[in-house]
Amino acid sequence: VTGINDRPRVAILGLGLIGGSLAGALKAAHWAGEIRAWGRRPDMLEAGLKRGLVDHISLDLAATAADADIIVICAPTLVAADLLAQLLELTGGRRPPPVITDVASVKGSLRAAATAFSGAMPANVVLGHPIAGSERSGVSAANPKLFLRHRVILTPEPETDPAALAQVRAMWEVTGAEVVDMPVEVHDEVLAATSHLPHVLAYALVDALAASAASEEIFRFAAGGFRDFTRIASSDPVMWRDISIANRDAMLRAIDDFGDHLATLRTAIEYGDADALLETFARAKEARDGFAALLAQRNAANTQTGD
Amino acid sequence: VTGINDRPRVAILGLGLIGGSLAGALKAAHWAGEIRAWGRRPDMLEAGLKRGLVDHISLDLAATAADADIIVICAPTLVAADLLAQLLELTGGRRPPPVITDVASVKGSLRAAATAFSGAMPANVVLGHPIAGSERSGVSAANPKLFLRHRVILTPEPETDPAALAQVRAMWEVTGAEVVDMPVEVHDEVLAATSHLPHVLAYALVDALAASAASEEIFRFAAGGFRDFTRIASSDPVMWRDISIANRDAMLRAIDDFGDHLATLRTAIEYGDADALLETFARAKEARDGFAALLAQRNAANTQTGD
Numbered sequence: 105v106t107g108i109n110d111r112p113r114v115a116i117l118g119l120g121l122i123g124g125s126l127a128g129a130l131k132a133a134h135w136a137g138e139i140r141a142w143g144r145r146p147d148m149l150e151a152g153l154k155r156g157l158v159d160h161i162s163l164d165l166a167a168t169a170a171d172a173d174i175i176v177i178c179a180p181t182l183v184a185a186d187l188l189a190q191l192l193e194l195t196g197g198r199r200p201p202p203v204i205t206d207v208a209s210v211k212g213s214l215r216a217a218a219t220a221f222s223g224a225m226p227a228n229v230v231l232g233h234p235i236a237g238s239e240r241s242g243v244s245a246a247n248p249k250l251f252l253r254h255r256v257i258l259t260p261e262p263e264t265d266p267a268a269l270a271q272v273r274a275m276w277e278v279t280g281a282e283v284v285d286m287p288v289e290v291h292d293e294v295l296a297a298t299s300h301l302p303h304v305l306a307y308a309l310v311d312a313l314a315a316s317a318a319s320e321e322i323f324r325f326a327a328g329g330f331r332d333f334t335r336i337a338s339s340d341p342v343m344w345r346d347i348s349i350a351n352r353d354a355m356l357r358a359i360d361d362f363g364d365h366l367a368t369l370r371t372a373i374e375y376g377d378a379d380a381l382l383e384t385f386a387r388a389k390e391a392r393d394g395f396a397a398l399l400a401q402r403n404a405a406n407t408q409t410g411d
Numbered sequence: 412v413t414g415i416n417d418r419p420r421v422a423i424l425g426l427g428l429i430g431g432s433l434a435g436a437l438k439a440a441h442w443a444g445e446i447r448a449w450g451r452r453p454d455m456l457e458a459g460l461k462r463g464l465v466d467h468i469s470l471d472l473a474a475t476a477a478d479a480d481i482i483v484i485c486a487p488t489l490v491a492a493d494l495l496a497q498l499l500e501l502t503g504g505r506r507p508p509p510v511i512t513d514v515a516s517v518k519g520s521l522r523a524a525a526t527a528f529s530g531a532m533p534a535n536v537v538l539g540h541p542i543a544g545s546e547r548s549g550v551s552a553a554n555p556k557l558f559l560r561h562r563v564i565l566t567p568e569p570e571t572d573p574a575a576l577a578q579v580r581a582m583w584e585v586t587g588a589e590v591v592d593m594p595v596e597v598h599d600e601v602l603a604a605t606s607h608l609p610h611v612l613a614y615a616l617v618d619a620l621a622a623s624a625a626s627e628e629i630f631r632f633a634a635g636g637f638r639d640f641t642r643i644a645s646s647d648p649v650m651w652r653d654i655s656i657a658n659r660d661a662m663l664r665a666i667d668d669f670g671d672h673l674a675t676l677r678t679a680i681e682y683g684d685a686d687a688l689l690e691t692f693a694r695a696k697e698a699r700d701g702f703a704a705l706l707a708q709r710n711a712a713n714t715q716t717g718d
Contacts, residue, residue: 314698341692385648391621
């Protein structure tokens with residue numbers, strides 16, 4: 105890799121919601137020289153080709169990766185780690201090597217897969233994670249505007265080739281995303297706190313209520329607040345199984361930290377400690393209101409500059 | 412109480428979101444003979460009078476309650492229990508006694524206050540709880556349609572006068588609500604599960620994240636799912652302090668039951684138990700999807716019959 109490629113050949117591995125949306129965004133911008141897609145499901149690939157998201161589809165991984173300038177692994181976390189090792193094997197002999205990136209929810213497990221294969225983090229690998237999604241999945245839900253005004257986190261290493269990083273950044277900027285860099289550890293901790301832990305809490309809550317003797321009345325009388333609070337428990341179980349395995353350590357820390365705070369609140373409830381309850385609730389409300397204000401401010405700023 | 416009063420004089424004690432909305436709904440239906448409001452804040456009372464929600468306002472509890480046919484305590488849970496005891500004292504000599512009801516989030520604590528005062532549950536007291544609310548509060552947020560197509564739970568006791576129950580039910584039906592009866596214990600358990608526990612979890616989560624070393628990045632990178640999940644942590648801390656005190660036993664049981672399920676998930680994450688993770692997430696997703704379908708079905712049915 106020597107600089108930003110002008111009309112790069114892009115290979116998308118896995119044509120679902122994220123891969124299809126990325127392909128569509130790049131297509132709309134006429135950015136890529138060619139967009140090839142590989143996947144295991146011919147129906148998904150054909151749907152993507154039919155919608156004009158990609159130029160070429162194949163069930164052959166090696167052929168798809170063969171002369172791509174950028175390879176984007178758009179598979180779930182555990183599959184992505186496997187694909188990354190396979191790609192390093194497949195493309196190991198190419199000079200210059202292709203830029204390889206991904207979109208998985210956990211970065212430490214992908215770095216571990218790459219270093220296990222290569223001995224160190226390969227310079228052409230730039231791990232990434234777009235903070236965007238939808239309750240829908242599959243290429244039929246693909247939306248070229250999915251990343252517009254959303255964050256994409258890249259986690260470059262000291263070994264990372266700056267040109268490879270610039271190429272991946274340029275690709276995401278084409279989609280309208282705001283690209284930020286972050287160490288792998290910070291990414292995995294922040295995602296554990298803001299996404300992985302809330303999913304585990306929502307799954308645990310719904311599972312507890314469904315198992316309760318009063319579950320029929322419970323779901324019958326649950327209202328809007330409960331619907332919002334538990335929405336993420338409708339997420340894909342396979343995706344969340346994989347994330348729970350891949351981000352084990354950060355999730356355990358987040359669960360334990362949360363557990364300490366819950367235990368403190370439980371004690372305050374048990375002893376009717378009005379002051380402690382009020383203090384905790386007020387402090388949390390202040391933090392939540394601050395977060396909501398931050399989000400509103402960002403959305404307002406984006407609305408002014410975006411479309 | 413001998414039957415349903417045709418043009419009852421209604422006294423609303425506490426003119427905030429719920430009291431103001433109830434008054435507005437009864438006014439719109441021309442149901443009450445007169446609507447009086449009592450409160451501690453003259454500005455709230457005057458705003459309610461100005462908006463035409465009520466006919467008469469007063470800072471004098473005894474005068475407001477004096478010849479009311481129905482007295483509706485629209486105060487937060489702990490204040491409501493105090494007011495209920497005061498009202499039983501103030502109206503104890505009247506024959507027939509006024510119907511007394513309330514809107515508090517916990518019913519066991521109000522029953523305890525009534526039985527502590529009267530030795531048994533007074534026949535003219537019908538405890539109730541409309542499952543409706545808003546992130547906004549105060550009489551300025553009052554909305555006569557707030558209860559339309561929402562549930563109102565009444566918790567009659569064996570001692571309850573059927574005519575008093577019928578009068579309270581008739582009042583709520585005027586607002587467009589769907590009125591259902593439920594034992595006090597079931598109400599408090601169902602609300603602990605669907606509302607009180609989720610609030611405690613959201614408060615604990617936000618408090619844990621705000622206290623974390625990475626809190627700045629955490630709130631900076633949190634997205635839509637986190638916003639929905641934590642919305643209820645922006646609720647009124649005083650209200651939730653009081654509910655946590657009033658519904659102590661049911662909340663402790665709900666927290667412990669949730670804690671057991673979370674601990675099981677934590678173990679599955681710790682040991683990378685893929686099968687257990689997938690099984691739990693899939694079971695929870697099925698329950699959550701079932702709940703969402705139920706809610707959608709109800710909303711569709713309501714849209715057909717309501718306005």
